[in-house]
Amino acid sequence: MFWGLIIEPGKKYSQTVDSSFHISKATLDLSSATDEDITLLLDYEGQQEYILCHLNKGNKQESLDLNFQSGDSISLFTHGQASIHLSGYLLGDDDDDDMTLGDMLEEEEEEEEIDEEMEGKDLRATLQAKAVKRAQPEKSNGKAQKKPKVEMDEEDDDDEEEEAEAEEEEEPKQPSPKPLTKSQKKKEKKAQQQQQQQQSPKPAAAAPQQPQKKKEGASPAGKPQQQQQNKNKKQKQKANDSKTKGKVPESPAKQTLPGGLVVEDLKVGSGPESKKGDMVAVYYNGKLAKNGKQFDQTNKGPGFKFKLGQGRVIKGWDLGVAGMKVGGKRKLTIPASLAYGAGGAPPQIPPHSTLVFEVELKALN
Structure with a gap:
């Protein structure tokens, strides 16, 4: 605050x-x-x-x-x-x-070592629990039986039954090899002849063979229709190009955030990225958007330090500095609602003032 x-x-x-x-x-x-x-x-x-x-x-x-x-x-x-x-x-x-930079780094390293140790303990405990669960026998009628083995046996039995059923469906059961009598042989031969006659096609009933083109179902109008579709696509693309012509897309380095805050990266840093809760140190200069008059700046020494996202600076700073990398520079155009509001900060900042800051992130934590 x-x-x-x-x-x-x-x-x-x-x-x-x-x-x-x-x-x-x-x-x-x-x-x-x-x-x-x-x-x-x-x-x-x-x-x-x-x-x-x-x-x-x-x-x-x-x-x-x-x-x-x-x-x-x-x-x-x-x-x-x-x-x-x-x-x-x-x-x-x-x-x-009240903590120094060295204290904060040592505290973070200790927390990381504790987290790694706890993760290792949790992993070992999980593996031990699984090993105990698998080795625990299931008692039935006074005899110990391993559950995984029973499940495998049951699965093998199911597989064998499914294979046997498939074979039965593919190959019909053959009658028992009993000797046929003469009358049975005659009946069987007659039945085979009748079956062959039924299967043989009759020449008079054969359907006339259609030309190959008609079987494929090709339409004489198919080619003109395809040409018309291609033409429509080209016209639609041309209309879209004419709509977007002359418009300059917004630079990816310049964004407008909710509330009207405009963030523009003048230089992207190569160091660690700032996030909520970090202690950051910045150089900056502040001007009034209305007339460009400078009202504040810090450009030497350790810089201005504050804890990000804790409400210790104006809200436009908490939102605009978040995500910067060390060594980077940003331009923040902050509306009055995210700065000093209707009261301003007299005498330097009048009421309802939009502010422009150039902020350079020097260090964090």
Whole structure:
């Protein structure tokens, strides 16, 4: 969640911290600035005053990386005749922000080793359970019988029965070889002659042979019909080409996401891809879409850091930075509904402002 404070000249802002927060940047208000340097100071626990940065017209902003925890007693004030704007975000109850990059990498490696070990244990347990299940005998009438063997025997029996039935269907059963009497032989011979006469075709009943072309069912109009279909296809293709002619397809590097956010990849990085929950570090510059006036930028040092997808920046950033690879650069055109809305962020960002950011992903985690 965003945190901000405007420190006016001659005023001291003291408090005991209720909710932990992080200060990311100090920016000089040019509308009240003179040629003199403005110094930002911190009084921590009433013990010592610390200089945080010096700002002037030539160096109008500085990146800071300060965390204040609940219960800290602090005072912020300036030396000079101009206001300084502080910006950052609330830390909440999440302790991950206090972890260094090395701590986060070691924690991820430990989690991967634990996951691999657990997967190995689960696999071994599964194999052992299957082995025990297969080796367990099934008791019947006091005798142990292996179930897989019984199933194989039953399958073999079924196969033999199916083969026997197939053979019976293919070969009719032959009568028993009993000697035939003379009368039986005569009857059998007569029956064979009658069967041969029935099977032989009669010349008068033979159907006239049709020409080969008619049997194939070819239609004299078949060829013109095919030509007409080909002609229709060509005309349809020509009409589609004329509709799409002159239209420039949208570049795959430029996309419009739900809510009106326009994302354009100026350079695709070659490093790891950012995802929700990653701690990312970016360089950026922000301008008003209406007149191109720059209102903010970070282009040196470790960059601006935030946890992606946790609502610690404007929603357009959470959506637009997701999926970037380290080393890549994107242009984000963010409507007011995904930025600072109807209230804006005066004096730099007016109400209902569309913002344009060029963001370069320097590192993650």
